[in-house]
Amino acid sequence: MAMMDLLSAEEIKAAVGAFSAAESFCHKKFFEIVGLKKKSPEDVKKVFHILDKDRSGFIEEDELKFVLQGFTPTGRVLSDKETKTLLAAGDKDGDGKIGIDEFITLVVES
Known part of the structure; x- marks a missing residue:
């Protein structure tokens, strides 16, 4: 499954473009x-699985760095500071990675 199967190309382009500047x-x-x-929890889970490149069941810090590229290959790499901020926002149990339930919470509460 590809990100374009779940989200519109226009929305992806707008979202990635809105954060093209560093930091x-x-x-x-x-x-x-x-x-x-505005997507269902099932669709958010599908996005999680796309971003979980190594299929570990978690999105680790090294995968978070490339989160924008998970939506489109032209997305930039997040800075170390941005990556750590995103990890801190999503990692509710303090294990250093974001699980599927944490990801859903991160999206819904955002």
């Missing part, structure tokens, strides 16, 4: 612009 990423605004907030 500008805000997950709350990103999830809203890309249309993920």
